[in-house]
Amino acid sequence: MKTKILLAEDDPDFGMILKQYLELEDFEVTWFQNPEEIVCLLSTDFHFHIGILDIMMPSIDGFSLAKMILKEKNNFPLLFLTAKNQKIDRLMGLKIGADDYIAKPCDPEELVLRIKNILKRTQPNATVKIKIGDYYFDTEKLLLSHPEGNVRLTIRERELLLYLLKYNGTMIKRDDILDNLWETNDYFTGRSLDVFISRLRKYFMNDPQIKIQSLRGIGFEVDFPLT
CATH class of the missing domain: 3.40.50.2300 (Response regulator)
Structure with a gap:
């Protein structure tokens, strides 16, 4: 088709x-x-x-x-x-x-x-539910669930979150994220990455254990408590 x-x-x-x-x-x-x-x-x-x-x-x-x-x-x-x-x-x-x-x-x-x-x-993926601190993340439905409320992620937000989860507990370079997810690296894509990082921080604001820390000029350090 x-x-x-x-x-x-x-x-x-x-x-x-x-x-x-x-x-x-x-x-x-x-x-x-x-x-x-x-x-x-x-x-x-x-x-x-x-x-x-x-x-x-x-x-x-x-x-x-x-x-x-x-x-x-x-x-x-x-x-x-x-x-x-x-x-x-x-x-x-x-x-x-x-x-x-x-x-x-x-x-x-x-x-x-x-x-x-x-x-x-x-493309639809097999349903995977990931426990992240006080949240549940349904990767197929793009749904981030919390007792205080649910958030429906965009495709790009899902891909960014999955990438961060893949390198949980490590220092992640901005350039690597842009090259792998945006497949281009310029001023505008860099700014768009900052927009998406800010959104994820907002979505996870109900669990102080979850941290997405910016490392100026380098990238990010993430800490997702997974169970």
């Missing part, structure tokens, strides 16, 4: 080129120039594996569209296309819950690689 891609891109030339290239790579692409058409599908015929959203679109921008999609389709994988390299764009996308972003004009091969990496991360 082919991977079904939702493509939201209002530029007719770029959209057509992107659609044709992705189809040559054996993806099934449904291309929308009007994002309002996608909103109409959310409660009916929405059968996609991943969405690629341009940020700058008329009537509904990519950020607003992503919020609408994720409200109805929790944890739906999203990749943003942006013509700008401004930090606010990238951080906004990450806060919404995007899995990745790429600047236009993008290299088609790089885009395909990013799509495949996202899909690989988001």
